[in-house]
Amino acid sequence: MAAVTAAMVKELRERTNAGMMDCKKALLQADGDMDRAIDWLREKGLAQVAKKASRVAAEGVVTSWVSPCGCTGVIVEVNCETDFVAKTDNFKSFADNVAKHIGKANPADVDELMNQKFVDDESKTISDLVSEATVAIGEKISVRRFVRYKSEGLTSAYIHMGGKVGVLVDVKTDEAGKDNEEIKAFAHDVALQIAAAKPEAVCREEVDSEKLAKEREIQRAKAIESGKPEKIVDRIVDGQIEKYYKEVVLLDQAFVKDPDKTISALQAEIAKKTGSPVQIVRFARYERGEGIEKRKDDLAAEIAAMQKA
Numbered sequence: 001m002a003a004v005t006a007a008m009v010k011e012l013r014e015r016t017n018a019g020m021m022d023c024k025k026a027l028l029q030a031d032g033d034m035d036r037a038i039d040w041l042r043e044k045g046l047a048q049v050a051k052k053a054s055r056v057a058a059e060g061v062v063t064s065w066v067s068p069c070g071c072t073g074v075i076v077e078v079n080c081e082t083d084f085v086a087k088t089d090n091f092k093s094f095a096d097n098v099a100k101h102i103g104k105a106n107p108a109d110v111d112e113l114m115n116q117k118f119v120d121d122e123s124k125t126i127s128d129l130v131s132e133a134t135v136a137i138g139e140k141i142s143v144r145r146f147v148r149y150k151s152e153g154l155t156s157a158y159i160h161m162g163g164k165v166g167v168l169v170d171v172k173t174d175e176a177g178k179d180n181e182e183i184k185a186f187a188h189d190v191a192l193q194i195a196a197a198k199p200e201a202v203c204r205e206e207v208d209s210e211k212l213a214k215e216r217e218i219q220r221a222k223a224i225e226s227g228k229p230e231k232i233v234d235r236i237v238d239g240q241i242e243k244y245y246k247e248v249v250l251l252d253q254a255f256v257k258d259p260d261k262t263i264s265a266l267q268a269e270i271a272k273k274t275g276s277p278v279q280i281v282r283f284a285r286y287e288r289g290e291g292i293e294k295r296k297d298d299l300a301a302e303i304a305a306m307q308k309a
Helices: 006-016 020-029 034-044 048-052 089-105 110-115 126-137 181-197 209-225 230-248 263-274 299-308
Strands: 059-066 072-080 121-125 142-150 154-160 165-172 258-262 279-287
Touching (some): 006 020, 006 034, 020 034, 020 121, 059 089, 072 154, 089 110, 089 126, 110 126, 110 142, 121 126, 126 142, 142 165, 142 279, 154 181, 165 181, 181 263, 181 279, 209 230
Antiparallel strands (some): 059 072, 165 279
């Protein structure tokens, strides 16, 4: 039997987009013959993945995993082609398995994730699972992005509208605070806030300096255009920047459950009430499919092209 090298497995994977373990098995079955290996994959239905690789996968879910202690949390976006598939139990189970794996295996990025052995079955990589899911479900499946937080306090995840929006927040506290139900509820409320109000930074210092400068330029131009006296333009701009902070800075936002209170005030209130330090450290907010250009089918154009051909 011919030796099967890593280079051969890599080439077959690039040609078929099947899983690494499946490619190795195919080459062993084909005694190292690349064409026979491709035929074997096709017979098993595993090479169908290649046909789906160029499709647009902009539907799917954002799902989460949080460790029992609450100190590690994950959100991950897993995409498919249709909303119908995104709602199936098979797809949701696959996405949940990926989130759990990320939480336990701590990959650095998606590339490393794809090459890791699945924590529940080390005979398969995550790439193999994606390939199997693509074949079983019948659509292109892809793991787009994820974030994993290891907290000095606790993490809280919130999934909105069945996976359309996912939020992960990291709240720093002490040992007593980690098990405090009021602090856990605060972290959950903050996740809800982030989902609804779409902040861009935790505090003012984290606001992107270029975006802030651009906002100042816009507000100055508007003030001058409206005919305001030069001597009060700066005051007007400063006032508008304060409004801008209240829109994009989490701590400056009005709490959605009680608009008379800011998130900063709520944080201080919870810390005083529980006797534990409470600090929102960081957050991530994913919206399913954001930034992906969805395919727009034009049936009339397709029929015209077929007739022309």
